[in-house]
Amino acid sequence: MIIIASDKALPPNNTSASTDSWYESSARQRVENLLDANSFNEFIGPELRETSPHLPLFDLPEQFDDGMIVGYGRLDGIPVLVAAQEGRFMGGAFGEIHGAKLTGLLRAARDIAWLPVLILFDTGGVRLQEANAGELAIAEIMRALIEARFAGIPVVGLVGGRAGCYGGGGLIAGCCSALAVSEQGRISVSGPEVIETNRGLEEFDSKDRALVWRTMGGKHRRLIGGAEVFADDTVASFRDAARFLIKHAPSMSLEMLEAEQFRLTQRIEQFGTCADAADIWRSLGATKPQSIPALPHPDFVALANDLQEPHYVAR
Amino acid sequence: METLNYRANAPQRAKGSKRQVIVGVVASGNLEVLAERVLPDSECEVDIRTAAEGFGEVWQAVVADFVERRSPGGLKFSINDGGARPDTVALRLAQAVSAIEGERT
Amino acid sequence: MTTWDNAQRLRESRKRAGALYARGKRVEKKDATALLEAVIQPGDRVCLEGDNQKQADLLAVALAAVNKEKIHDLHMVQSGVVLPEHLDLFELGIAKRLDYAYSGPQSQRIAKLLFGGKIELGAVHTYLELFARYYVDLTPQVALIAAVSADREGNLYTGPNTEDTPAIVEATAFKDGIVIAQVNEIVDKLPRVDIPGDWVDFVIESGKPFYVEPLFTRDPGAITETQILTAMLAIKGIYAPYGVQRLNHGIGFNTAAIELLLPTYAERLGLKGKIASHWALNPHPTLIPAIESGWVKQVHSFGSEVGMDDYIRARPDVFFTGPDGSLRSNRAFSQVAGLYACDMFIGSTLQIDLQGNSSTVTADRVAGFGGAPNMGSDARGRRHPSQPWLQAGKEADPDSPAALRRGRKLVVQIGETFGDKNVPLFVEHLDALKLATKLDLDLAPVMVYGDDVTHIVTEEGIANLLLCRNNDEREHAIRGVAGYTNVGRGRDKKLVQQLRERGVIRRPEDLGIDPLDADRRLLAARSIKDLVRWSGDLYAPPSKFRNW
Numbered sequence: 014m015i016i017i018a019s020d021k022a023l024p025p026n027n028t029s030a031s032t033d034s035w036y037e038s039s040a041r042q043r044v045e046n047l048l049d050a051n052s053f054n055e056f057i058g059p060e061l062r063e064t065s066p067h068l069p070l071f072d073l074p075e076q077f078d079d080g081m082i083v084g085y086g087r088l089d090g091i092p093v094l095v096a097a098q099e100g101r102f103m104g105g106a107f108g109e110i111h112g113a114k115l116t117g118l119l120r121a122a123r124d125i126a127w128l129p130v131l132i133l134f135d136t137g138g139v140r141l142q143e144a145n146a147g148e149l150a151i152a153e154i155m156r157a158l159i160e161a162r163f164a165g166i167p168v169v170g171l172v173g174g175r176a177g178c179y180g181g182g183g184l185i186a187g188c189c190s191a192l193a194v195s196e197q198g199r200i201s202v203s204g205p206e207v208i209e210t211n212r213g214l215e216e217f218d219s220k221d222r223a224l225v226w227r228t229m230g231g232k233h234r235r236l237i238g239g240a241e242v243f244a245d246d247t248v249a250s251f252r253d254a255a256r257f258l259i260k261h262a263p264s265m266s267l268e269m270l271e272a273e274q275f276r277l278t279q280r281i282e283q284f285g286t287c288a289d290a291a292d293i294w295r296s297l298g299a300t301k302p303q304s305i306p307a308l309p310h311p312d313f314v315a316l317a318n319d320l321q322e323p324h325y326v327a328r
Numbered sequence: 329m330e331t332l333n334y335r336a337n338a339p340q341r342a343k344g345s346k347r348q349v350i351v352g353v354v355a356s357g358n359l360e361v362l363a364e365r366v367l368p369d370s371e372c373e374v375d376i377r378t379a380a381e382g383f384g385e386v387w388q389a390v391v392a393d394f395v396e397r398r399s400p401g402g403l404k405f406s407i408n409d410g411g412a413r414p415d416t417v418a419l420r421l422a423q424a425v426s427a428i429e430g431e432r433t
Numbered sequence: 434m435t436t437w438d439n440a441q442r443l444r445e446s447r448k449r450a451g452a453l454y455a456r457g458k459r460v461e462k463k464d465a466t467a468l469l470e471a472v473i474q475p476g477d478r479v480c481l482e483g484d485n486q487k488q489a490d491l492l493a494v495a496l497a498a499v500n501k502e503k504i505h506d507l508h509m510v511q512s513g514v515v516l517p518e519h520l521d522l523f524e525l526g527i528a529k530r531l532d533y534a535y536s537g538p539q540s541q542r543i544a545k546l547l548f549g550g551k552i553e554l555g556a557v558h559t560y561l562e563l564f565a566r567y568y569v570d571l572t573p574q575v576a577l578i579a580a581v582s583a584d585r586e587g588n589l590y591t592g593p594n595t596e597d598t599p600a601i602v603e604a605t606a607f608k609d610g611i612v613i614a615q616v617n618e619i620v621d622k623l624p625r626v627d628i629p630g631d632w633v634d635f636v637i638e639s640g641k642p643f644y645v646e647p648l649f650t651r652d653p654g655a656i657t658e659t660q661i662l663t664a665m666l667a668i669k670g671i672y673a674p675y676g677v678q679r680l681n682h683g684i685g686f687n688t689a690a691i692e693l694l695l696p697t698y699a700e701r702l703g704l705k706g707k708i709a710s711h712w713a714l715n716p717h718p719t720l721i722p723a724i725e726s727g728w729v730k731q732v733h734s735f736g737s738e739v740g741m742d743d744y745i746r747a748r749p750d751v752f753f754t755g756p757d758g759s760l761r762s763n764r765a766f767s768q769v770a771g772l773y774a775c776d777m778f779i780g781s782t783l784q785i786d787l788q789g790n791s792s793t794v795t796a797d798r799v800a801g802f803g804g805a806p807n808m809g810s811d812a813r814g815r816r817h818p819s820q821p822w823l824q825a826g827k828e829a830d831p832d833s834p835a836a837l838r839r840g841r842k843l844v845v846q847i848g849e850t851f852g853d854k855n856v857p858l859f860v861e862h863l864d865a866l867k868l869a870t871k872l873d874l875d876l877a878p879v880m881v882y883g884d885d886v887t888h889i890v891t892e893e894g895i896a897n898l899l900l901c902r903n904n905d906e907r908e909h910a911i912r913g914v915a916g917y918t919n920v921g922r923g924r925d926k927k928l929v930q931q932l933r934e935r936g937v938i939r940r941p942e943d944l945g946i947d948p949l950d951a952d953r954r955l956l957a958a959r960s961i962k963d964l965v966r967w968s969g970d971l972y973a974p975p976s977k978f979r980n981w
Contacts, residue, residue, distance in 0.1 A: 033954070034959060036960075037953060037959060039353055040353075041350070058348075059348075059350045059360075059362050060348055060362065060364060062406075069329070072329050072379075073329075073379070074329065074354050074377060074378070074379045074408050074409060074410050075354070075377070075408055076353065076354040076360060076408055077350065077360065077362055077406070077408065078350075099353050101353045101355040101358070102353050102354050102355060196962075196981050197980055197981070220976075220977060221976050222976050222977060222978070222979040222980060223976045223979050223981075224976075226979065226980060226981050230981065232981075306981050307965070307970060307981070309966070380855060383855070385922075386917045386922075389917050389922055390917055411855065413659075413849065413850075413851040413855055414850070414851060414916060414917035415659050415849055415850060415851065415892045415893075415916060415917075416657075416658075416659060419658060419659065419948060419949075419951075422948065422949060423949060426949055
């Protein structure tokens with residue numbers, strides 16, 4: 014099945030949901046306000062103190078939920094499983110426990126609950142102190158995610174937090190059925206500092222924040238098909254996006270994978286020689302690419318819908 | 329890391345019936361407070377793991393003022409601290425009591 | 434036979450020497466150092482323009498490149514020690530003596546050079562005081578200044594960042610000194626003339642904009658709940674009861690929070706039109722929501738702020754703009770305005786002692802204070818009355834007959850009891866004292882003297898020092914808002930309680946403020962992007978503040 018995801022199809026903002034900033038909210042506030050009131054039930058909550066076995070070895074403080082909140086709730090009455098990363102604890106980075114909670118949730122989605130999964134990404138990647146365990150966790154999560162999708166379970170990623178969605182988080186996001194991203198959200202594997210360190214300042218100036226956002230930010234991801242929905246930075250907008258994407262997420266099949274491969278091949282052919290995101294936007298047909306970063310949410314959504322790559326399929 | 333523990337008598341039981349709440353996050357200059365209604369009504373306890381060592385006296389003063397002002401009887405507070413300033417600690421403790429008493433969610 | 438025109442003749446010989454490198458007044462960029470070597474003489478007093486904002490950066494580099502066999506022992510008289518070259522001059526032996534007002538980024542290195550004896554320190558001034566001395570005993574023989582553009586006659590357009598230029602040029606040009614300007618470009622017609630061409634001797638086209646530090650940009654995203662609480666306390670506990678309309682804000686996050694609470698919290702308190710309407714203030718981006726909400730009647734500025742130029746141009750009713758539409762700032766006049774025409778200064782500091790003295794100098798950092806000591810002091814020469822000034826005077830001295838009683842400027846120090854890395858704001862003794870001992874200074878570098886301070890605001894409450902009747906009360910009023918610092922924990926609880934009953938100390942609950950209400954959602958803008966939106970896309974923040 015192939016669907017065309019378009020922001021146009023989004024229903025108007027649900028005014029009953031919170032207008033709080035997604036970027037500013039904590040992981041718990043996001044979960045609380047994203048789901049129907051009082052519908053969230055946490056698995057392995059903070060009272061169980063299932064904390065990282067590694068951080069004490071480095072004399073670092075733990076967090077009772079290890080920066081990962083998982084549980085069950087309802088979104089407009091629809092039962093869903095939810096995972097949320099706290100981007101302020103260790104930069105939202107994946108460690109052993111943090112990762113295991115998400116792996117478990119994805120396996121439960123397939124084996125037990127048969128429910129859609131929402132992943133609220135907010136991560137810099139793998140926790141340095143738990144390097145091997147963290148890397149393994151990424152691999153396990155990707156496997157569990159793909160297996161869940163093969164079983165027909167939509168897995169929707171929401172990206173708009175302080176830490177962005179980097180490193181292994183970027184890989185996991187790439188495995189999701191669909192993604193919603195806000196302007197503040199960034200999706201990439203190597204972060205700006207990593208690129209600058211490895212390839213030099215000429216290649217990427219990590220302090221040039223306009224460049225960072227132009228290259229990895231939500232608007233660019235939306236325009237090149239890296240994310241299906243461009244959300245406003247409110248909980249309400251992410252709620253709308255999540256509801257829409259659960260409904261329209263493509264299932265995993267050989268046909269879908271081939272279509273996605275085709276789309277990516279075309280993309281590299283079309284934009285491979287562009288030196289800057291603005292060049293890509295121009296070749297997409299944007300007449301004033303330099304004005305795109307400043308465009309307000311509704312104007313950008315309208316523009317993106319106009320410019321959207323032809324035959325844009327799901328991932 | 330330094331571990332600190334304070335127990336005190338509380339003249340009044342914390343209001344409400346919520347079993348537990350958690351506020352804050354562990355980050356530089358921030359902390360999380362897990363409040364659990366697990367103690368007899370006349371007791372309270374604050375259990376701290378902090379990244380900033382050598383501030384025992386300050387913690388003691390913050391906790392003493394907190395218990396005097398809020399009388400959180402029946403509550404156990406477990407804190408993971410990323411080196412928060414005392415004003416932030418006092419604010420989070422107050423937020424935790426407020427949340428478990430149901431004033432705010 | 435006495436000659437009375439020695440300085441004029443010296444000026445003519447300097448000009449002739451410089452003219453070898455000039456066509457008319459114009460000197461090529463590559464000849465900048467040669468020009469300086471020709472014009473400057475060993476031991477000269479040289480003003481190298483630069484403050485906490487704009488910098489004559491090309492001329493700083495050129496001066497640091499002179500041959501020190503030819504040019505040495507200069508006496509630098511300048512507002513800011515900011516660029517690395519400003520200190521290279523001393524390290525290289527080109528300059529020897531320094532009188533200045535502000536050092537931000539170089540505060541650590543300047544301390545090292547002072548300890549190492551590489552710099553003979555005259556004094557650390559306030560801006561206005563240093564400008565004053567340009568006209569008495571520190572008049573520059575050579576001034577190296579920066580402007581946006583020049584025309585063929587050497588008339589200068591300084592753009593929105595006029596800042597110190599008029600004060601420097603007036604002192605130099607009318608006392609037989611030489612004025613050398615770097616300009617971004619030379620044009621046929623200037624948008625407006627800020628400095629007349631006959632006060633300018635040489636002009637160098639740099640080909641790129643002079644450096645300006647965006648010092649007054651505070652990202653609302655970094656404002657904490659505690660800072661919001663202090664802002665609520667200040668608004669409800671000081672702005673409202675005194676009815677403060679004419680004021681200056683420091684650059685800290687606490688005052689940025691106040692600016693962002695005006696259209697929200699203060700509006701709900703019904704204070705619109707009653708407070709914060711007339712300002713001596715740089716164009717703080719965080720003031721945009723208050724301006725757009727109709728709070729702000731008028732703002733005069735020391736300098737501009739990076740990214741604010743288009744916004745200012747579009748709000749001429751609020752800002753001082755020239756016939757060309759762009760901002761005309763003037764540090765000297767704005768400092769005078771802050772001293773004489775403002776009823777309140779409120780700002781942050783790094784240390785406050787038990788007498789209320791405050792300083793941003795620490796043991797290894799010699800930050801100058803810029804304008805704060807001037808803003809943060811009572812103007813003894815003031816004669817015009819205003820409600821806040823009279824009320825503060827009455828609180829300080831209730832028994833004198835009203836007609837003979839001086840008013841008082843409200844000088845408010847605001848901050849959290851602990852700063853970065855849990856460093857306490859309150860101390861028994863200022864680090865400035867240790868520094869004075871170490872450097873054998875006659876005066877410790879105090880930013881605001883305790884007898885000028887009227888209020889201290891922390892998250893624990895407000896101490897009104899005007900109501901203190903002796904040193905003991907004063908000390909305990911300070912201890913009473915010093916939170917869990919050693920100073921705060923050293924309080925006599927009974928005495929603090931008595932002060933609270935008298936209203937000397939006021940806690941959040943005394944003002945009807947619940948600390949749990951101090952929420953970031955109260956801020957009119959919570960990000961730089963919000964400020965851009967408030968401005969109708971007229972504010973163009975520098976890249977380093979963007980997250981889009």
